[in-house]
Amino acid sequence: xxxxxxxxxxxxxxxxxxxxxxxxxxxxxxxxxxxxxxxxxxxxxxxxxxxxxxxxxxxxxxxxxxxxxxxxxxxxxxxxxxxxxxxxxxxxxxxxxxxxxxxxxxxxxxxxxxxxxxxxxxxxxxxxxxxxxxxxxxxxxxxxxxxxxxxxxxxxxxxxxxxxxxxxxxxxxxxxxxxxxxxxxxxxxxxxxxxxxxxxxxxxxxxxxxxxxxxxxxxxxxxxxxxxxxxxxxxxxxxxxxxxxxxxxxxxxxxxxxxxxxxxxxxxxxxx
DNA sequence: CCGGACGCCTGTCGGC
DNA sequence: TGCCGACAGGCGTCCG
Numbered sequence: 001x002x003x004x005x006x007x008x009x010x011x012x013x014x015x016x017x018x019x020x021x022x023x024x025x026x027x028x029x030x031x032x033x034x035x036x037x038x039x040x041x042x043x044x045x046x047x048x049x050x051x052x053x054x055x056x057x058x059x060x061x062x063x064x065x066x067x068x069x070x071x072x073x074x075x076x077x078x079x080x081x082x083x084x085x086x087x088x089x090x091x092x093x094x095x096x097x098x099x100x101x102x103x104x105x106x107x108x109x110x111x112x113x114x115x116x117x118x119x120x121x122x123x124x125x126x127x128x129x130x131x132x133x134x135x136x137x138x139x140x141x142x143x144x145x146x147x148x149x150x151x152x153x154x155x156x157x158x159x160x161x162x163x164x165x166x167x168x169x170x171x172x173x174x175x176x177x178x179x180x181x182x183x184x185x186x187x188x189x190x191x192x193x194x195x196x197x198x199x200x201x202x203x204x205x206x207x208x209x210x211x212x213x214x215x216x217x218x219x220x221x222x223x224x225x226x227x228x229x230x231x232x233x234x235x236x237x238x239x240x241x242x243x244x245x246x247x248x249x250x251x252x253x254x255x256x257x258x259x260x261x262x263x264x265x266x267x268x269x270x271x272x
Numbered sequence: 273c274c275g276g277a278c279g280c281c282t283g284t285c286g287g288c
Numbered sequence: 289t290g291c292c293g294a295c296a297g298g299c300g301t302c303c304g
Contacts, residue, residue, distance in 0.1 A: 001297065034280075034299085059298080076297050077282080092282085111281045113298065128300095155275065164299075172297065221283085221296080260276070262297065278302080285295085 002059060002074040004136065004169025005212035006223050006231065010080055011056050013226035014105070017082050018063070021099045022050045030094040034075060034115045037095060044118045045070060045097065058132050058168030068120040070097075071128070075113030077222040081106050110222060133166040136205050141167060143199030150190040150198070157193060158186035158264055161205065170205065173218055173240045176265050178208040180239045185271040186264045187257065211236065239265040 002010070026042035038044070048065035055062040055069075061080075063070040072080060085104050089096070095116055097105040107116060119126045134141040149166060150157075161167055162175045170178070179186050181204035184197055193201075212218060217231030220241070224230050234241075238248050243256040247267040257264050 003298095032281095073298085075281090075299090109281095110283070111297090113281065153274080159275090162298090261278090261295085263295085274304105276303090279300095280298105283296090285293105287292090287294105288290105 001076055001171055001173060001220065002078065002217075002223055003171035003174050003212075004056075004059065004209055005174070005215075005233065006217035006225075007056055007059050007061060007074060007169070008213055009217045009225050009231065010074070011054050011061055014080065014082065015054055017101070017103060017226075018051050018099065018105065019053060020050055021101050022046075023048070023097055024100050025098040027096040027098070028094070029089060029096075030112070033094065033109065033112050034073070035117060037116050038118055041070075041116070041118055044068070057129055058135070058164050059171075060129065062119070062123060064123075068118055069123045071115065071117045071119050071123075071126075072107070073115040074223075075109055075111060075115070077111040078107060078109035078114035079222060079224050080226055081108070081224065081228050082226050131165055132168050133164060135168055136170065136209055141202060143195060143197075143202040146202055147193070147195045147198040150193065153190040155190050156187045156259060157184060157190045157201075158259065160190035161201070167205070169209070172262055172264075173220075173237065174205070174208050174212065176240045177237055178204045180266060180271060181208060183270050183272065185268075186266050187259070188272075239267060241265065 023045035026045055028037050031037040051063050051065055053064045061072040082103050083106050085098055085102050092110045093106055093108050095107040158175050161170050182201040212233040215233040218233040219230035239254050242254045244253050249270050252267055252269040254265055255268050
């Protein structure tokens with residue numbers, strides 16, 4: 001499940017191979033992603049100049065070109081890899097973006113929750129990006145900011161920090177891990193948590209994401225980086241997917257609760 | 273505005 | 289062995 005560390009690992013792995021190159025051709029084998037891949041994507045990309053930069057906003061990747069940007073979202077099961085241009089496609093290899101370097105950027109996404117769209121300038125005004133919350137590594141993202149934002153909210157704090165209109169890049173895995181580090185119960189109402197605990201949470205979110213980034217992200221099932229290699233953070237997870245195992249801090253068994261359609265993992269003795 | 277439910281999608285797994 | 293339901297879950301959308 002690509003969250004901020006997986007998307008950022010993908011971005012970092014692609015920069016050296018993609019920036020400064022032009023798109024030669026685009027092959028869409030299956031346009032049925034979250035939204036249809038635009039029919040004119042090939043014309044747009046091949047008609048633009050070279051890819052100037054790759055940016056990340058939340059879980060979105062933006063490949064900046066003249067006149068607009070290619071937006072990519074990996075959804076739940078997507079990954080972007082670089083392959084030699086002639087590489088035969090495998091199952092769920094939906095889109096190839098052929099570069100002038102004899103390599104292709106290949107999107108594989110079994111569940112097709114991902115997206116590939118062309119965004120005209122100014123990109124930030126697009127509906128998908130305009131209402132996004134703060135980046136966790138933005139200097140404005142502090143405990144005080146979170147505390148103010150949570151005022152009056154009755155939603156469980158785990159949902160609150162997974163809401164991309166509040167703070168971007170945090171999904172089910174890192175939300176659970178950050179709340180464990182901050183020793184906050186995932187079901188506690190967001191508006192009923194004090195400033196000091198939000199300071200702890202903001203710090204825990206940044207530490208968790210930094211550690212995961214250093215490990216190359218988390219691979220539970222589908223995720224691989226742009227070179228095809230899996231991440232390593234799954235071995236460092238304290239609570240996610242560890243129901244019944246002893247809490248690394250106190251030894252009590254990790255619990256699993258269901259919130260709507262999602263599982264949440266926590267230590268009932270450490271997290272209050 | 274807020275919160276909760278729903279739908280999209282495929283692969284995997286446990287139970288019978 | 290095959291069938292079936294549950295589950296994985298990001299996020300836009302809809303509804304009360």
